Amino acid sequence: MNKHWLTHLISLSVGVILGVQMAWRYCPYFSNRSLLPSFKQNVSLSRKILLLVPPSESSLSRTIQNKDDSSQVSDRCNVTSNFVFLKTHKTGSSTLRSLTCRFGYFRNLSFVLGAGGIIGHLNQVSIKFGKNSSNILPPIGVPRGNYASYKNYNISNIHLSFNERTLKRIMYPAADLKYFTILREPSQQWLSYFTYFKKYKDAGLKYDNLSETILPYIKQLPPGKGYFNLQLHDLGIKSAVIYGSPEALNEAIQRLDKKLALVLITEYFDESLLLMKQMFCWNFTDILYVKKRQQPSKVVVDKATRKEILRHSAPDVALYNHFLRVFWRKVEEYGPTFQEDLKTFRKLLNETWDKCIGKAVAEKSPDRYFYIENFLAANSSTFCWALVNSKFAMDVEIVRRQGKLSDKRWKKLE
Numbered sequence: 435m436n437k438h439w440l441t442h443l444i445s446l447s448v449g450v451i452l453g454v455q456m457a458w459r460y461c462p463y464f465s466n467r468s469l470l471p472s473f474k475q476n477v478s479l480s481r482k483i484l485l486l487v488p489p490s491e492s493s494l495s496r497t498i499q500n501k502d503d504s505s506q507v508s509d510r511c512n513v514t515s516n517f518v519f520l521k522t523h524k525t526g527s528s529t530l531r532s533l534t535c536r537f538g539y540f541r542n543l544s545f546v547l548g549a550g551g552i553i554g555h556l557n558q559v560s561i562k563f564g565k566n567s568s569n570i571l572p573p574i575g576v577p578r579g580n581y582a583s584y585k586n587y588n589i590s591n592i593h594l595s596f597n598e599r600t601l602k603r604i605m606y607p608a609a610d611l612k613y614f615t616i617l618r619e620p621s622q623q624w625l626s627y628f629t630y631f632k633k634y635k636d637a638g639l640k641y642d643n644l645s646e647t648i649l650p651y652i653k654q655l656p657p658g659k660g661y662f663n664l665q666l667h668d669l670g671i672k673s674a675v676i677y678g679s680p681e682a683l684n685e686a687i688q689r690l691d692k693k694l695a696l697v698l699i700t701e702y703f704d705e706s707l708l709l710m711k712q713m714f715c716w717n718f719t720d721i722l723y724v725k726k727r728q729q730p731s732k733v734v735v736d737k738a739t740r741k742e743i744l745r746h747s748a749p750d751v752a753l754y755n756h757f758l759r760v761f762w763r764k765v766e767e768y769g770p771t772f773q774e775d776l777k778t779f780r781k782l783l784n785e786t787w788d789k790c791i792g793k794a795v796a797e798k799s800p801d802r803y804f805y806i807e808n809f810l811a812a813n814s815s816t817f818c819w820a821l822v823n824s825k826f827a828m829d830v831e832i833v834r835r836q837g838k839l840s841d842k843r844w845k846k847l848e
């Protein structure tokens with residue numbers, strides 16, 4: 435080949451590469467993710483763009499160059515679009531759930547959702563479905579009652595009893611289907627549960643002086659009573675194992691370790707999301723969040739009370755400590771840009787807050803409990819609408835597109 439031809443060939447290849455990169459960055463057909471931050475359509479328009487067919491794995495799990503985030507340089511990876519988020523109680527799980535809902539909502543993915551109850555939450559119920567019955571909603575595009583087609587769900591992110599066999603049967607059989615969860619320091623998790631769900635009332639205690647009355651109350655509780663170790667319960671570990679031998683508990687934790695691709699830690703929420711972003715090949719926009727279910731005031735306890743809560747929570751402490759070690763190992767493995775990425779992410783979070791949030795007030799939720807509800811700023815984008823997800827607005831849409839057209843209880847939320 436002479437020199438002239440070689441020069442021609444090189445300029446042609448450079449042209450093709452540049453062309454593909456331009457198409458990737460600017461053409462929505464190639465990448466809907468680059469559109470998200472500038473979404474300016476209103477909600478009714480977003481309803482119209484919903485496809486009625488679950489997307490195939492190949493159209494979702496493609497190799498991309500993560501170039502839409504300026505801080506991210508040519509990271510070649512496969513986007514994770516099929517996952518099971520094992521929702522734990524009072525760990526920041528609603529915040530995490532909301533961002534996974536947003537991810538699936540904009541990509542027309544199908545969610546495992548309860549057919550009864552409010553916005554598809556299954557209250558720690560096992561999924562049941564046979565030839566002629568089911569307690570979950572169909573995936574997108576499948577008529578209700580066509581039980582044989584209740585499969586190929588992309589996302590599960592509700593409270594459910596972790597039964598891997600059932601989940602395997604209904605989830606899209608993606609090779610990279612990921613399981614993940616979130617854990618919180620057990621004394622904080624317990625306090626949040628005890629106060630938010632008003633469990634102190636069952637104990638005959640009053641909210642006003644809980645700081646002093648919790649200690650004598652829990653001191654006299656026998657093991658297994660008092661809503662301790664719920665994080666293990668939420669991950670499907672039976673009481674016999676939780677309160678059995680340390681060896682059996684340790685084995686259960688090791689099994690979870692093998693199953694779970696990632697365990698986020700509430701105390702390091704932003705750091706955890708960076709790990710998730712990297713592992714799932716998501717971008718910064720995908721992990722933006724607004725805090726959910728934050729109680730307007732917190733009950734503060736002294737050292738002795740905290741110690742007693744932790745004594746009752748010994749199995750959850752073992753679980754938490756194990757995954758906290760795993761978390762720090764993963765932070766080390768992330769690479770040298772971790773701190774810089776964290777700074778970038780927090781800056782984006784602040785900017786997004788300013789753009790999307792109009793006001794925040796503490797109010798009673800439709801399900802009777804009390805937490806801070808954020809409301810959408812005027813004239814904000816569809817992206818903001820999904821991010822703020824005020825009064826479950828996006829959840830309602832997700833449930834609606836999976837065939838639940840009317841239900842008195844959640845209609846009240848609209």
Ligand SMILES: Nc1ncnc2c1ncn2[C@@H]1O[C@H](COP(=O)(O)OS(=O)(=O)O)[C@@H](OP(=O)(O)O)[C@H]1O
Nearest residue numbers: 523524525526527528529626703725726727728729
């Ligand atoms: N991003 C982030 N970082 C740290 N903490 C957070 C975050 N998001 C939510 N929260 C706190 O998590 C508590 C709510 O947990 P859940 O959403 O899991 O509650 S629920 O089980 O769905 O009702 C609740 O804790 P308490 O306020 O102590 O009750 C929230 O304040």
